[in-house]
Amino acid sequence: MMTITAACVTDAYIRNEKLAQAVELTRFPAELERCWGPRMLNRPLFTRTSELQQTSSDLGDLFGLLAALPERLFNGDTAAYCAAIGIGEKRLAMIEKFSSGPPLLFGRADLYNDETGFKILEFNLSSKLGGMDMCEFQSSLLRNPDFATFASRYELRYTHTGERIAHALRVASASITDGRTPRVGVVCAPGEMAVHERMVASFAGTMRRVGVEITIGELGRLSSSHGTLRLNDAPIDVAFRFFSMGDVLMHPEAMKQAELLFRAHHDGVAVLWTPMNYALVSNKGTLALVSAAADSALLSTDERAVIDRLVPWTRILDDDLIDYCRRHREELVLKPLHGAAGVGVTAGWACDERRWTAALRDASAASVPNELDVADRWVVQRRIVPRVETVVDPFTATVQDWVAAWSVFLTPEGDAGAFARVAPASSSPVIGYSINPDVRMAGVFSIGAAR
Incomplete structure (x- = not known):
């Protein structure tokens, strides 16, 4: 049986006249349209399910390596580890004071896909992430009858990021909620609501559609009474951290409010998702450390194979x-x-x-x-040279070469969906949404049955 490639599916999509305006004619959730609508690509991207599964598995293994670096490379000396990757004493003190237990796998890996497979550029291990709502691109597009027929023919599938996050939050808060759906608050840094409002509102809409109610507010709107953590006076079981350690260090008042949140997490009143010790693994320096370690005897044969496949x-x-x-x-x-x-x-x-x-x-x-x-x-x-993606200009019908930065989400259970940022090959060498106006967002479908 012939293997169907991503290039084959892309070519079939572009040649199908019924799909030329599929994205344009699809009705997306209002919050998603408001956040990304003008900058959505006019087609989804495709990759083999087996390739995406291998990458997700490798990313899970890589996370395990990153979490173990202080012990394996620095004999448990966290201060020396932090010095090696540029984390100062104030941050280290906050990590040690407000963290309990090792970090769980949660984050987004940004990758290029060259002719040998996916290669990681950054591992954003945090809950302050963009694109967690982009699974709505795929779910909405599948309601288009012509695309649904196309998807069935090529066995297209996707993972709904919102559903995977909802499951992870239910598991994390089980000791607090006693089986009910957790009440979740997305907590932003002081003054950051205006900056992230569209993104956070779209994420909140995605979560509501999978049955998780969301309250949105800034650190200054946190309070605690009678053993309950509150955001905007609404009780919450999970504080979804949409602020960074730097945000807290920049605002002394924010530190006081953050300590309220940290204490609630420590006392089992609420879950902080994600804890501050994620700073130990979400850092480009960690990729440099594992890349260098791959040349030594510190890693096993299997670990070196993961690094060889995934890390440039x-x-x-x-x-x-x-x-x-x-x-x-x-x-x-x-x-x-x-x-x-x-x-x-x-x-x-x-x-x-x-x-x-x-x-x-x-x-x-x-x-x-x-x-x-x-x-x-x-x-x-x-340098990783990404493979070319074919895109048809909707105004001129000309075929253009674009390149993609793929983003794969992960939760403790593994793969949690993917999307891509895509730009013309002739554009800036950096595919950054906020710095390159040519960048477009696209949902990702994988091809073929899961293993």
Whole structure:
């Protein structure tokens, strides 16, 4: 039996005239339209189910490695580990004070898919994530009769991220809720509601449609009375953390409110999703550490195989690497260790030698922790050339080459759905939604039955 490839399904989708306006004619939830509508791609993306399953499995194994790094590479010396990846003393103190137990797997991996498979760029292990609502793209598109017929023919499937998150929150809060559905509060940093309102509202809509009621508010709206944590005066069992450690350090008043939340978590009154010790694993420096460890005897054969399949060569930049990086400019990308959304990234192949040398010089300069208590360090990573995705311009009907940054969500049970950010191949080398106006959002379907 011939294996149906993603390229084959893409070609069939594009040639099917009934699907030319399928996305445009699909009625999406109002919150999703408001958040992403003008920047949705006019088609979904496709990958083999077996390929996505292998990647999700590898990501789970990688998470286990990251969580074990302080013990395996630093003999349990968390302070030395934090120093290696640029986490300052204030952050370490907060981690140690307000964390209990090892972090559970929850987050989003951002990847490129080259000709050998998926390769990770970043592992965002946190609950402050974008795209958790994008599963509505797939569920809505399947209500289009023509697409539903197409999906049946090619055995297209997807994982509903909202359903997987709802299950994870039910399990995490079981000791508090005694079997009922948890009451969830999405807690933002002071002043951040206006910034994230559309994204959070769309996520809340997704969760309500899977049976989980959501209250949205900022840290300053938290209170506690009679053994119950409240947000906007509404009782909550789970505080879905949509603020970072830096947000708390920037606002002294926020720290007081955060401590209220941390105590509630510690006392078993409410669940903090996710705890502060996620900062130990959600850091580009951790990928550099496991990449370097793969060249040693510290990892097993199976662990090295996971790194080989999933993690491109990545190192924390130091003086010993400068000459190598200069010689291999077109093969490397330079990233701020604590950066996000593509901000501050320098792609060696997209700049001249003078600019690259200057970027390396600035990145290798000695630094001390800033006001957010992170040292301004950098990682250098091997360039991954993503495979081309075919997109038809809806206005001119011309065929264009685009490239995708794939995002795979994971919960403690594994795969929790995927979406992609997609941009023209001729666009910026960084596929960042907030910094590149050409970037579009797309739902992801996998092809073929699950193993």
